[in-house]
Amino acid sequence: MKKWYPCELHCHTLHSDGGFTVEGLISAAKSRKLSGICLTDHNTVSGWEEADKEKELAVLKGIEYTTFDGHMLCLGTEKIIDFTDISNIDCTVKDFRENGGLIGIAHPFQLGTPICTGGHWDYKITKWENVNYIEVFSEGCPYLNTPNKKARALWHSLLDKGYRIAPSMGRDWHRIEGDVNLAACTYLCCEEGQLTGDKMKSAIRDGRTAVTTGPFFTFETADGFTVGDEISEGENIIEITLDTVRQKKIATTQNFCFKEIRLVSNGSKAVKVIPATEKNLTFNFEKGQWYSLELWGDIDEKTDTLLAFTGAIYVK
Amino acid sequence: MSKIILKKTVTHLRPEDEKSVRIIPFNVPEGINKLFITYSYAPKILEDKEKSYELIKENLIRDAGDEWTEYSDYEEFMPLKNLVTLALNSPEGYCGAAHRQADSQYHEIGEAFSSPGFVRGKITEGQWDLKLHVHALVTDVCTCDIKVEGEVAG
Ligand SMILES: [Zn+2]
Ligand SMILES: [Zn+2]
Numbered sequence: 242m243k244k245w246y247p248c249e250l251h252c253h254t255l256h257s258d259g260g261f262t263v264e265g266l267i268s269a270a271k272s273r274k275l276s277g278i279c280l281t282d283h284n285t286v287s288g289w290e291e292a293d294k295e296k297e298l299a300v301l302k303g304i305e306y307t308t309f310d311g312h313m314l315c316l317g318t319e320k321i322i323d324f325t326d327i328s329n330i331d332c333t334v335k336d337f338r339e340n341g342g343l344i345g346i347a348h349p350f351q352l353g354t355p356i357c358t359g360g361h362w363d364y365k366i367t368k369w370e371n372v373n374y375i376e377v378f379s380e381g382c383p384y385l386n387t388p389n390k391k392a393r394a395l396w397h398s399l400l401d402k403g404y405r406i407a408p409s410m411g412r413d414w415h416r417i418e419g420d421v422n423l424a425a426c427t428y429l430c431c432e433e434g435q436l437t438g439d440k441m442k443s444a445i446r447d448g449r450t451a452v453t454t455g456p457f458f459t460f461e462t463a464d465g466f467t468v469g470d471e472i473s474e475g476e477n478i479i480e481i482t483l484d485t486v487r488q489k490k491i492a493t494t495q496n497f498c499f500k501e502i503r504l505v506s507n508g509s510k511a512v513k514v515i516p517a518t519e520k521n522l523t524f525n526f527e528k529g530q531w532y533s534l535e536l537w538g539d540i541d542e543k544t545d546t547l548l549a550f551t552g553a554i555y556v557k
Numbered sequence: 558m559s560k561i562i563l564k565k566t567v568t569h570l571r572p573e574d575e576k577s578v579r580i581i582p583f584n585v586p587e588g589i590n591k592l593f594i595t596y597s598y599a600p601k602i603l604e605d606k607e608k609s610y611e612l613i614k615e616n617l618i619r620d621a622g623d624e625w626t627e628y629s630d631y632e633e634f635m636p637l638k639n640l641v642t643l644a645l646n647s648p649e650g651y652c653g654a655a656h657r658q659a660d661s662q663y664h665e666i667g668e669a670f671s672s673p674g675f676v677r678g679k680i681t682e683g684q685w686d687l688k689l690h691v692h693a694l695v696t697d698v699c700t701c702d703i704k705v706e707g708e709v710a711g
Contacts, residue, residue: 254673255673256673256674257654257655257656257657257674258656258657258658282656282674283654283656284642284644284653284654284656284690285653285654285655285656285674285675285676286653286676287653287671287673287674287675287676287677288673290677307656307692309576309577309692310576321651322651323644323646323651323654323688324690325578325644325688325690350620351620352616352617352620352621353616353619353620354575354576354616354692354693355575355612355616355637355638355640355693355695356613356616356634356637358640358692358693359576359692361619361620387621387624387627391622
């Protein structure tokens with residue numbers, strides 16, 4: 242049986258420029274009712290040893306390569322380099338993948354140097370098949386601000402080209418102070434039972450991610466397929482999950498209003514729109530297309546924005 | 558327990574050094590069981606408002622594309638800062654970095670303990686490299702002071 246777990250995939254500690262100790266980060270994650278985190282300090286893995294002591298919260302150990310030309314998240318490999326040794330990004334990415342790692346592009350449209358050093362993705366990747374995920378929602382404003390809009394467009398354009406890339410939300414968590422949208426996270430669909438870093442890794446690798454500003458939002462087809470899977474063309478019923486239990490416990494001062502659910506496909510086109518109160522959706526899925534389910538509505542004073550969306554399901 | 562100085566150097570960085578690495582090699586003789594690195598750089602911030610305004614505008618035009626005019630409050634990005642982080646390589650390979658804003662740092666490297674950012678490990682003899690990762694260099698010149706000391710075993 243599969244189950245979705247709320248996780249934070251982008252975290253920093255005192256081992257780089259975060260305000261948390263590793264222990265402090267883990268307890269902050271627990272109080273946010275997260276089931277797992279990725280430890281991704283800038284250019285170092287010196288926090289991994291402390292993370293290994295944790296027995297409850299799942300920790301997927303990684304690193305954020307904080308280069309002059311972009312920030313790249315690398316998860317679950319022992320292969321560690323000095324980023325200044327990167328001469329060809331495609332080769333570096335391939336090498337990490339061959340050593341068991343997962344590759345994510347962090348905040349691709351953040352402003353770069355000198356405002357946020359190296360934060361804007363300037364590398365020219367040609368082999369996108371080696372990239373596992375893209376941070377579509379990032380940082381303090383995990384809804385459709387300008388950088389996130391561009392990241393969504395980039396992700397969709399890569400899906401259009403046939404690459405199977407998962408979306409993620411990365412709080413780029415450095416400290417509690419200044420946090421907004423407290424329930425925002427990435428849900429990962431994993432084998433049910435005690436969550437582990439390895440299970441998180443499999444979920445990201447298999448594209449089983451759902452991004453949210455708060456509500457738990459995902460879907461399953463009538464025959465049991467979900468995000469990241471490949472389905473056959475033709476009519477299919479999608480059963481929608483929209484659950485606010487965790488959100489209400491954490492984002493206690495935020496007001497959410499769910500308005501509509503959109504099924505989005507190639508070219509970022511909304512191919513079906515239904516009220517957010519609907520529990521299922523019937524659609525004639527077309528051959529070779531990708532589909533992502535989106536939840537639109539209001540969050541506090543921000544109206545008609547993207548509140549949550551799933552990774553893609555692919556049609557053979 | 559006595560300490561010996563393994564390296565003491567002053568490096569001057571200029572705007573053209575931004576996005577480059579400056580390697581500072583030092584030799585570790587036999588019988589050293591800990592390293593101590595004292596590092597500072599100055600200035601940290603760009604005081605010149607006019608120049609800051611220019612650099613921010615350049616940054617926005619380059620990275621925000623057509624939406625660069627959406628960013629109206631340049632003050633929120635000020636003061637602009639130099640960011641020169643320290644990374645370390647032992648003869649065995651990469652030991653990590655102290656990627657943080659502090660302009661004055663002290664690190665210890667050893668088998669039982671290393672300062673946050675650096676993995677702990679045995680201090681092997683041979684050539685080590687300190688690396689200055691020049692992430693941002695916004696002032697006309699930035700002076701980096703580095704001292705590496707070794708603790709002699711026994
Ligand atoms: Zn980053
Ligand atoms: Zn980060």
